[in-house]
Amino acid sequence: MMRFLPTDEQLAFAEAVDEIVDGHGGTDIPQAWAAGDTAPGLELWRQFAELGLGGLRLPEEDGGLGGSAVDLVVVFERLGYHAVPGPYLESLALLPRLVDASTRAELAGGAVATACVERVAPFALDADAAALRFAIDDEGIAPAAAGASIASLARVRRLNALTPGARTPLDRETLSGALDEASLAAAAQLVGAGERLLHEAVEYAKIREQFGQQVGAYQALKHQLADVRVALSFARPLVHAAALALDGPTRARDVSAAKVAAGAAARRAARTALQVHGAIGYTAEHPVGLWIALAPALDAAWGTPTFHRARVSRALARV
Numbered sequence: 142m143m144r145f146l147p148t149d150e151q152l153a154f155a156e157a158v159d160e161i162v163d164g165h166g167g168t169d170i171p172q173a174w175a176a177g178d179t180a181p182g183l184e185l186w187r188q189f190a191e192l193g194l195g196g197l198r199l200p201e202e203d204g205g206l207g208g209s210a211v212d213l214v215v216v217f218e219r220l221g222y223h224a225v226p227g228p229y230l231e232s233l234a235l236l237p238r239l240v241d242a243s244t245r246a247e248l249a250g251g252a253v254a255t256a257c258v259e260r261v262a263p264f265a266l267d268a269d270a271a272a273l274r275f276a277i278d279d280e281g282i283a284p285a286a287a288g289a290s291i292a293s294l295a296r297v298r299r300l301n302a303l304t305p306g307a308r309t310p311l312d313r314e315t316l317s318g319a320l321d322e323a324s325l326a327a328a329a330q331l332v333g334a335g336e337r338l339l340h341e342a343v344e345y346a347k348i349r350e351q352f353g354q355q356v357g358a359y360q361a362l363k364h365q366l367a368d369v370r371v372a373l374s375f376a377r378p379l380v381h382a383a384a385l386a387l388d389g390p391t392r393a394r395d396v397s398a399a400k401v402a403a404g405a406a407a408r409r410a411a412r413t414a415l416q417v418h419g420a421i422g423y424t425a426e427h428p429v430g431l432w433i434a435l436a437p438a439l440d441a442a443w444g445t446p447t448f449h450r451a452r453v454s455r456a457l458a459r460v
Contacts, residue, residue, distance in 0.1 A: 147211070147215050151211065151212060151215045152215075154212070154215065154216065155215050155216070155218075155219050157192060158189075158192075158194075158216060158219040158220070158223075159219060159222075159223070161185065161188050161189065161192065162185065162219075162223045162225060165181065165184065165185050165188060166181055166185075167223070168223075168224070168428040168431070169181065170182050170185055170223075170225065170226065171223075171224040171225065171226045171297045171428075171431050172428060172431070174226035174227075174297050175226070175296035175297050175425070175431070179226075179267075179269075179270045182225075182226045182227050182270070183227075183253070183270065185225065185227075186227055186251065186253060187251065189251070190250065190251025191251075193205075193206050194216065194229075194233065194251075195232065195233070195248050195249050195250060195251040195252065196248065196249035196250075197212060197213060197216060197233050198210075198212075198213055198233060198234065198237050198322075199237050199245055199248065199249050203242065203245045203246065203249060204245075204246055204249035204250070205237075205245075205249045209384070210322070210325065210384035210385070210387040210388075211381060211384045211385065213233065213234060213322070213325070213326060213329070213384065214325065214326075214328075214329040214380055214381060214384045215329075216233075216329075217229070217230070217233075217234075217326045217327075217329035217330045217333065218329045218330070218332050218333035218336075218377075218380075219333060220330060220333065221329065221330030221331060221332065221333025221334040221335075221336075221337070221435075221439075222333035222334065222336055222337045223333075223337070224297055224334065224337070224428075224431040224432055224435055226267070226297040226298075227253065227266075227267055227270065228253065228254065228255035228256075228265075228266045228267045228270075228271055229326075230266075230323055230326045230327060230330070230443075231254055231255045231256045231265075231266060231323070232248055232252070232253065232254040232255070233248075233326070234319075234322045234323045234325070234326035235256060235258075235319050235320070235322065235323040235326075236248065236254055236256060236273075236275065236319070237319075238315055238318060238319040238322070239275075239277065239282050239311060239315065239316065239319050240275070240282070241309075244273065247272075247273065248273075252272050252273055253267075253270060253271045253272050253273070254271055254272070254273035254274070254275070255267055255268050255271040255273070255274055255275075256274070256275040256276070256277055256282075256303075257275075257276050257277065257285070257302070257303045258277045258278070258320065259276075259277065259278035259279065261320060261443065261444065262323075262442060262443060263302075264291045264300035264301060264302055264303075265285075265287070265300065265301050265302075265303050266298060266299070266300060267298075267299050267301075268287035268301035268303060269287060269290075269299065269301065270299075274286065274287060274303055275303075276303045276304075276305035277311070277316070278308075279313075280308050280310065281308035281309050281310040281311045282308065282309050282311055283305035283306045283307060283308040283309070284305070284306045284307075285303035285304055285305045285306060286303065286304045286306075287301045287302075287303060287304075288301060288302035288303060288304050289301065289302050293438060294434055294437060294438045294441075295431075295434040295435045295437075295438035295439075296425070296430075296431070296434060297431060297435065298435070298438055317393075318387075318388075318392070320443070320444075321387065321392055321393060321396045322387065323443045324396050324397070324400050324443045324444050324449070325380070325383055325384060325387065325396050325399065325400075326443075327400065327403075327439050327442055327443040328376075328379075328380045328383070328396070328399045328400045328402075328403040328404070329380050329403070330439055331376075331400075331403035331404055331406070331407040331436065331439050331440065332373060332376055332377050332380055332403050332406065332407070334407050334410070334432045334435050334436050334439065335369070335372075335373045335376070335403070335406045335407035335409075335410040335411075335436065336373060336410075337432050338369075338407070338410035338411055338413070338414040338429070338432045338433070338436065339366065339369050339370065339373065339410050339413075339414070341414055341418075341428075341429045341432070342366060342369075342410070342413055342414040342417040342418070343366060345414075345417050345418055345429075346362060346366070346417050362416070362417065365413045365416070366413060366417075368409065368413075369406070369409050369410045369413050372402075372405065372406035372409050372410075373406045373410065375402060375406070376399070376402040376403045376405075376406040379395075379398055379399040379402045379403070380399040380402075380403055382395055382399070383395040383396045383398070383399035391456070393452050393456060394452065394453055394456035394457075396449075397444070397448075397449035397450070397452040397453045397456075398449075398453050400443070400444060400446075400449045401446055401449045401450055401453065404436075404439070404440035404446055405440075405446070407436035407439070407440060408436050408437060408440055410432075410436065411432065411433045411436040411437065414429055414432070414433060415433055
């Protein structure tokens with residue numbers, strides 16, 4: 142029987158992530174990162190490294206925690222909830238399957254790593270803050286140097302072009318599995334970002350007044366908030382189901398279904414949160430803007446909605 146609820150151990154790990162983020166500045170961390178100050182974010186990375194997060198998906202014989210794909214989902218949902226900046230997806234989800242043993246040891250030790258992938262993620266996230274950079278294409282994986290910076294929709298996502306060195310060939314199935322794990326992690330981040338947007342919207346609706354009463358009293362807004370709750374509640378089980386199927390024959394279909402649902406739910410949450418907050422939601426000073434921009438950026442990353450819907454359609458057509 143499939144289990145879609147986190148275990149006590151997973152809940153404890155999620156709580157540890159929350160406590161570390163809150164204890165080191167909370168929303169001040171992504172705000173500083175967006176302003177160009179990476180020091181608080183890198184200190185947070187070091188704290189997570191002490192927790193063993195760098196080796197979450199690495200086997201114990203490689204110095205990792207031997208965590209499951211569901212463990213990965215639980216962690217990335219919390220990272221999305223806090224808008225934690227940095228290339229965690231690349232370091233924890235994408236690269237462990239693709240790099241050699243010595244690099245896996247560096248990842249387990251907490252090295253900051255990033256990567257670009259031809260056609261899927263053509264620009265690397267936070268290359269200027271990473272110690273390890275890789276360029277990946279159909280021919281293989283190569284260490285790379287950071288190039289020109291590219292503007293991102295989300296202020297906490299700084300993108301760079303990479304210039305690759307000598308390639309090491311990659312097995313096509315290994316690369317496909319790593320890309321699906323990256324998409325899964327992005328879906329979990331989207332659920333977390335959506336949950337934070339819903340929380341911020343509900344709390345602000347209690348204090349913002351319009352025409353002499355709280356905006357949360359308006360029935361139309363209550364319906365919109367309820368729609369966000371329903372969308373997130375439908376997306377989360379799909380993400381967990383995809384995690385359970387990550388090594389099975391339905392991996393591509395399930396990961397894509399999860400990414401589509403999580404992206405749509407997070408985008409709905411962003412629209413509703415912006416409506417609740419009004420113009421203040423656009424400002425750099427108000428933290429809700431971090432998630433309002435993060436939702437569409439993540440929705441387009443690691444496979445666009447069009448790409449993932451097409452994969453689901455092809456899978457269903459073969460049934």
